[in-house]
Amino acid sequence: MMNQEQRLELVTKGTVEIIQPAELQRVLEQKKKPRAYWGFECSGKQPS
Secondary structure, X not given: OOOHXXXXXXXXXXXXXXXXXXXHHHHHHHOOOOOOOOOOOOOOOOOO
């Protein structure tokens, strides 16, 4: 079983931004199997 630090590392792996880190920690503390929405934003330069 993973500890709290390991769970946080797993769910943040490969992310660039977490909007509410404190809320994420609270959810991981309170829920054994939390669910999340991973959004995707196309931003940046368009190919020529």
